[in-house]
Amino acid sequence: MSTRRALGGRSIVMLAVLGLLIVLPTFGSDFFVNFVVTRALILGLVASTLVFLSAYGGMVSLAQLLSYGLAGFVIGNCVAETGSKGLTLGLNPWVAVVVALVITTCVAVVLGALSSRTFGIYFLMLTLTYAVIGYYVFGQVATISGFGGITGIDPPKLFDGPVRLYYLALGFSVLAYVGFRVIRRTPFGVALEGIRDDPIRMASLGFHVPLHRTLSFTLAGFVAAIAGVLNVWWNGQIDPNTISISETIHLLIIAVIGGIGVLEGAWLGALVYVAANNYLRDLPFADKVGLTPARFNTVVGLLVLAIVVLSPDGLMGLVERVRTGTKRRGGVSQPAAPPDNALQAALPNTS
């Protein structure tokens, strides 16, 4: 009863946010729409795949940015017609999208299968290793990119323009959000959550544990590839720094800021991260305490440290706590089941 009511409230809030986002371009400044919200939607989309894997599958994957970057590199190699870097195949942008999604998904299958038998923190390290090796591959193999990267990548005519790209990013974000939540209710999603909580028991029940984990990793890689396509259209260029180790860590930070156990947290974290990146210099007192834009990483690091130490469920956990807190004070009896240990739930079989 009360969960249904809570869920209803959640949906209403989400719909209100969506409505606001749909009308945003009519009153928001171009800079805000293009460089803050669009950026946050794209980063949120790729962060949501990380959250999906960790919240539903118990797999904290740091290879999501690799899929994102890989899709971008494939687009770059396929689309660019001239230039010193890349294969310059000069393909139609739509064909390039298909090629990018197919290649990235195939790579995700292989990487997922290779890591499907490792759990917990070991999985995290393995995927981090994939990410960094991917960075060096694109950095060192000059045929497909080199450290300079590929420039001059045009989006297809249909999506050439900041507002159109904004709606595209919004559309895919909604699709991913709804899709991930629907998948959670399917037999596949339920089995995935079972595997998160107790892989040995699920294996005994006859579920193919590595297959489920590989498939979810593949799905996450596919969605991350879509985000990567959007990113390269938005950016017009791509270089290995997009998938460097520090960017990989920053994606994890985005998920942690928002709350690594809650899907909405991905976009919330991305918005906070992008806003901090853009507006930090405007804070009146910032210079006095040494918070110059150049020290952005220190600020982000301190923020994450505070979040992980004080509220492991991130900002969404904070929201949740405030909500349940006010409800309790309001006299509504609420079964005390805040998802406080989402962080631990994400890593079941380790201690």
Add this chain to the structure above:
Amino acid sequence: MLAVWRRRLPAIMVGLPIVFVVSWVLFFATGTPSGAAVDEPGEFLVTLLDGLTFAGLMFVVASGFTLIFGLMRTVNMAHGALFLLAAYIAIELQQKMAGKSRNLEPEDVSIASWVVPMLVGALAAAVLGLVIQQVFLRWNQGQDLRQALITVAISVIVADQLLARFGGLAKRMVWPAAVTHFFTIFGQRYASSRLFMLSVALLVGVLLWLWLNKTRMGLVIRAGVDDQGMVRALGINVNAVFAITFFVGAFLAGMGGAMGASFAGVAPGADGQWLLNSLVVVIIGGLGSIKGAAAGSVLYGIVVAFSPAYLPTDYTFYAIILTFVLLAVVLAVRPYGLFGRVE
């Protein structure tokens, strides 16, 4: 019959590539920068030494990483940041001791003005590691993801502060004059400083082995790796053991930092690179095992040294992919690494 084949499949999967690679390097690698080993034994030996000496450096860094994980199940993502911190401190101190900050040459550097900065840098890393462990990790023991995130945040802060303090340019430490000369093997010149680095690493390995296998402290640590609850129940102060282990692990990162700064120099970003090196080594060798760190270092070092030298000349930049192949082959057969244990 089929069952027998299935059981042998992993061995075949690993054996065939090994046979192929070894015979390639020995006989067929004529179109490569080095040439086949039977024709160019000098090149082969130099490449092998390159691999082993680099492996020594990686062992020092990765053994600290794996020591901490083995006992506490803490993945210290700040390991690379500790490496970088120690490297910068050692470089500064060496310049102070040698009395000049520019154009430092090996002639200006005595053994003491290499060893002392190295130890001071390592000690600084160790103290910072101890502080991290006591303030941030002691009270959430067992929550491994949370601990990894905390150390990620710390590594981001430390790396950024180091960038602010020491700038973005590459810096390097200088080997002492006593170990800086060249000798000839099979017509190839080779720097003795690399062999010095390997011997330091071997010394570290021997000391670690003695510490873990011949002392009471080591006994407790090994017992703690196997069954922490039992050690606690026997009345041993596990928290003190944790603190000491973290101190030693961070010290090893710092020592590796000073050695790495002398070997190839350091710059911002070296922290991530050395975190990666530690990760690859322990994933190959098995997390938590010192033996695994040694084996992983040697395998990874050999691959890093041989792949650019023995790939066909036009394809040497694909060397990095072979690192991934090594990782994939090991993981396909042993998901928890060569010496890792399934939990």
